[in-house]
Amino acid sequence: MSKFVARLAAVVLTVLLTPALRADEGMWLFTHPPQRLLRERYGFEPDAKWLERLQRASVRFNNGGSGSFVSPRGLVMTNHHVGLDCIQHLSTAEKDYVRDGFHARRLEEEKACPELELNVLISIEDVTARVQGAVKPEMGAEEAAKARRAAINEIEKESLEKTGLRSDVVTLYGGAWYHLYRSKRYTDVRLVFAPEKAIAFFGGDPDNFEYPRYNLDVTFFRVYENGRPVEPPAWLRLNPQGASEGELVFVSGHPGRTERLRTLEHLKFYRDFVYPALLDLLRRREVLLRTYSEKSAENARRALEELFGYQNSRKARLGILAGLQDPALMGRKAEREERLREAVRSKPELERNYGDAWRQVEASLEAHRKIYHEHFLLERGQAFNSRLFSIARHLVRLAEERRKPNAERLRDYGEAQLESLKQELFSEAPVYADLETVKLADSLSLLAERLGFDHEAVRLVLAGKSPAERAAELVGGTKLAEVGVRRALEAGGLEAIEASRDPMIELARAVDPLARRLRAAYERDVEEPQRQAYAKIAEVGFAAFGAHTYPDATFTLRLAFGVVKGYTEQGRPISWRTQIGGAFERAEAQGHREPFALPESWKKARQRLDLSVPFNFVSTPDIIGGNSGSPVVNRAGEVVGLIFDGNIHSLVLDLMYTDEQARAVSVHTAGILEALRKVYDAQGLVAELLGTKTR
């Protein structure tokens, strides 16, 4: 914990503020678990061993999901929609594992995923003092940001050199804490089992974020090292009975991002500016890919995973926006903020040191608004919605950054990040020229629409052509689809990049000075002031609300807890669990039309299946996007379920916890085992999961 906090606590602890935590709230740090809460509410206190085992059995997927080791032979369980990326990359027009499912009955049949990297968190170190110490009071925002980045880059590099582990400095409480997370990296990850998408994502977009559900949203991978299944740092055993009603459960996973500590003005900025613009973009891309997909079955296959991503985000963001537009919810937020600000105002010393934090946030938002579109389009790359462009930019920047000392590099190109970057850069995952062209043309049009045809960047990028023409020329002309070409450019360094006549490299090069200027402006005028302001607000908050709290989610490992329990909707009770038979009933009620058509394998297995076995269930732990694939464990640390979604009421958890109706939605382990046994005849996999046999 930072020294700052300790000092402050003495000053304001007398301020009486109601305890802030509601019911089963919290995405807790493994270093600061909610021991007292658990003891008082559930009479259960996990010990250090219990926590360490869960931590080390938990797996982070680099594409944004969670998972866990579930056997001593490196078997990893996650969601189908987390594995989808890889399943699609392994598929072709001839052999479509997304549609048909995949099952390797022997190790030799397991298929390596080209782009997947898994991380297991090994240790956590508080480096707040060193990071904050690098910033001197007299520094301006630009200098402060630079000094902090240098400190972080150095800490990460030192750690990597010392331990060989992936090392990431994580910003917590918006800048009040800095922790160094060391993770074991796994890059040889192979697909073991995936069901058909029709049952993994039964109900599709209409049922996404809804409940009751009937989804076998599960996929198994196996992690290898040196060509053999790895012995994981820890693993969790599947409990075949699975979750039962009223039971205390834990979720260990990587919630992506919450905004619970944001100020009211910051939320209004999201509500009135960021979210509407973002949703316009998500819908735009959804329609674009839908249109592309409808042209042929092969097009649909190519765009499937990306289209799902946009639909999923669209629905999630709409839910959050609905929360932001709800005066009741915003009122609660305002009230809480006002209490804190009142507490600050009431003490001159606090007012002097922390009183300007809210105004500082507002100023940063004004600055952000001014550069928002340019930054989003040119630096964040949304104007270039193309994998080939993203490769080109990485190559261009890597060549430049490498010539600098590590401490001065852009964060993504620090020594500690290079391995992961190269895995992405040299991935053999397929690139479809037609899809690239469609996407790039649309995003170049977006660039022109948002910035206007007279903007220097638009003129530079379009080079006198229409967006469609320019996109066709760029995708048609670049050779970056070939991994060999990328490797050669990477190996050739800055000279190779500067000499390259590849049109995509030329474009990335031409845009880079402007993009970097925008990045610098963003860091100086938005990120750094917010970091400083939120550090102050967090510190005041610690003192006011006590230390029994948790930071906003940052796609790092967290522990949530709660109970298995149904809820009430429009007066109707919603049961804690669905049963396998419900899938058949819903398919029937929907006339077996897409996306409610069950796969053949399920129709054939119907007679064999025990239709009363629990399929999906709901519970109250505080989870959010990024938790997909997280294990749900019981007091004994056994897996009783697999998180795959939250219901519609849970979408506001991004902003504020509630457990009246908000629920996490999981696949029940009994349902998983029943399906593996009777639909897929996967007896070997079942034996491995239950520990009755290892393959």
Add this chain to the structure above:
Amino acid sequence: MSKFVARLAAVVLTVLLTPALRADEGMWLFTHPPQRLLRERYGFEPDAKWLERLQRASVRFNNGGSGSFVSPRGLVMTNHHVGLDCIQHLSTAEKDYVRDGFHARRLEEEKACPELELNVLISIEDVTARVQGAVKPEMGAEEAAKARRAAINEIEKESLEKTGLRSDVVTLYGGAWYHLYRSKRYTDVRLVFAPEKAIAFFGGDPDNFEYPRYNLDVTFFRVYENGRPVEPPAWLRLNPQGASEGELVFVSGHPGRTERLRTLEHLKFYRDFVYPALLDLLRRREVLLRTYSEKSAENARRALEELFGYQNSRKARLGILAGLQDPALMGRKAEREERLREAVRSKPELERNYGDAWRQVEASLEAHRKIYHEHFLLERGQAFNSRLFSIARHLVRLAEERRKPNAERLRDYGEAQLESLKQELFSEAPVYADLETVKLADSLSLLAERLGFDHEAVRLVLAGKSPAERAAELVGGTKLAEVGVRRALEAGGLEAIEASRDPMIELARAVDPLARRLRAAYERDVEEPQRQAYAKIAEVGFAAFGAHTYPDATFTLRLAFGVVKGYTEQGRPISWRTQIGGAFERAEAQGHREPFALPESWKKARQRLDLSVPFNFVSTPDIIGGNSGSPVVNRAGEVVGLIFDGNIHSLVLDLMYTDEQARAVSVHTAGILEALRKVYDAQGLVAELLGTKTR
């Protein structure tokens, strides 16, 4: 022709400008047909009788399409997608004519369409002098607009009283000409035949605006008067051989709106501001209705026609935006405008009288930009995407406007407009509360997003609730779904409206003062200055480019001409026609998946059908949205095809004519007859169409 033009012509006719018309360009007024062009290019000159017959056999649909009388017994042919509105209104969850098609084999089985009004243009009168004479040079914009509206309202009312015909004053050349169009109104329109949507719209959104096509996009209605089939003012006979390659053809229909006379700055305003915003809205509504539709088959049925409308507009607008973003196209436009402006600048007298027109347009655009969102949302009603709200607003405004003298009323509430308005208001077409709520919630959210929560209108409209909550309350509370309630409110006049506690009426009432202020601002600062400026530009244009031209489309009757002919795409020749067998081949190639699955009736008829019969064909006439359902006639005035689409290259016709690749797409009459005979066993209909029998 206005006196202004004649005077001006003498001054600038000496300016040498190349003739402006390309190839088969032109959406010609029936009062000013392209006689010379036709004679010189095709050696054919339609006489007055030929033209009058075609004019009087042409039908305008009030929902935005075209059609023609094709039998002496009031039979009207149009597109399925023009009739879709009615076909859907007649359908229920139990009997779905959209999915299954409809065929009345006897007059008694023909079903009346609740909302349809057809108009046949009977006469045209030039009223330019009277309308322009009402505006005095000393009048400000507001006064000028008022005076002009008063003159128009009076002309329409006088004409209605004198002739009993629907009377509309049409603005041509952006305000240089005013013509009084008198039309016969038909409101008893009954559905006779519609094929299944699967073949009418075979290929769906992916094939929309594409070619080759295989669509039976045809529907037949019958017009009644006094309970009996009407004898139409004129009718066209179907030619069973249909169009042949290279043939000269004519299209008589109602192109909706072109922007060919707009200034370059005006087009840039569309490109950079209007179109991006409009497309965001179209995609938003598309995704909204798609999401709603996917929840159940019944939802899909309810939203089908509206969803199709958004998809169709989205694709069309994207095509136009692509044109606006094409430097080559905009360059041509700029060049042409520059030539005209140079001509003006070269003569001091012209410069004095007309030189400021372009600047005036720019000023109007600036004014429009400032009120754009407010006007669009509050006055154009896009914040209230709900049929119930639109009814409420009509009731509120009708009650107020009726108390004013006719000359002072808002245009839509003039005496001449009331009959049509009441038909819409008292329609028995079903209203679905769930769909209304979804749509209204989304548009209220849009209102808050665009104007901000602190805007007075947003506060007024949301009344302290979230958009979703407020929409549920409004739709749940209003009684306007009952036609009886609407009738009572209409009959009760302003007192009934002011006493009403119906929440939708209350909302419409509350918003109206602000909406009217926005309307006044729009008329004063945008519409009127543009009208004056474009009148000037048109007049200079007449003089410079000669009088052999045509005004921008205004959803009034026009004549286009061209030839039946294929084109070349990416080096491949595209045939002038497809054949019936092609539909089966395409369904097969697409794996019979939606929207490429043929209906059962077609699969069954396959053996009987002559697969070589022409199905769809392309030709060069200058058409655009609104021409849907237009007859394609030969020199003999016989119907040889039925317009239903334009190809993707034709979308830029909104801005500029081109016939390199742009083509109108039609159903071939031979294909229509083959399908009617062999798929639908519609021998009676065929006999009526060929004049071999009347029913």
